[in-house]
Amino acid sequence: MVPTIRYDFGIHFGIHIGIILIFYQIYTDMSAIAL
Secondary structure (H helix, E strand, C coil): CCHHHHHHHHHHHHHHHHHHHHHHHHHHHHHHHHC
8 A cells, every 4th residue: 555656646547638638629629620
């Protein structure tokens, strides 16, 4: 039970989710422009 491992996992997980949301936002914007 080491807090740093859970903390690092939370940071990496948050970054990946943020990147996915950013690309999803760009993709939806591109689709809206294309339509």
